[in-house]
Amino acid sequence: MSRHQGKPEERSFDGEELPLEFKLSRSKIMYIEDKSEGLEGDARIGRVYLSKSGKTLYYRGQQFQSLKGSGYKANYFEVESGNHFWISGPRKDQHDRLYGGNRGVVIDDDVYEEYIQSINT
Numbered sequence: 001m002s003r004h005q006g007k008p009e010e011r012s013f014d015g016e017e018l019p020l021e022f023k024l025s026r027s028k029i030m031y032i033e034d035k036s037e038g039l040e041g042d043a044r045i046g047r048v049y050l051s052k053s054g055k056t057l058y059y060r061g062q063q064f065q066s067l068k069g070s071g072y073k074a075n076y077f078e079v080e081s082g083n084h085f086w087i088s089g090p091r092k093d094q095h096d097r098l099y100g101g102n103r104g105v106v107i108d109d110d111v112y113e114e115y116i117q118s119i120n121t
Helices: 109-119
Strands: 027-034 043-050 056-059 062-066 076-078 084-088
Touching: 027 056, 027 109, 043 109
Parallel strands: none
Antiparallel strands: 027 043, 027 084, 043 056, 056 062, 062 076, 076 084
């Protein structure tokens, strides 16, 4: 149980079913890049859910917490594996990767239309 209001810990979701406290209003389309293998890793653009406090991010069954400025070219770590990630809002110019460009970045199907609309406005 969590410390707050006797609710089960948020960590128990499997990625397909989100806890009731997750709402679309507390989600954002974000750029997520795995930095565990080096400066350029697998990258996606998808819907990330924020905890009530905004300190924890959730994406596809993974839970991320801030490195609070201590990471090298990364700003979050995945809680279970400890792998480092760069998570940020997607750029309108589509140069999301550290050294520019958007080569190899996968856009999740469920956010594709919304993402394209947001970068074209």
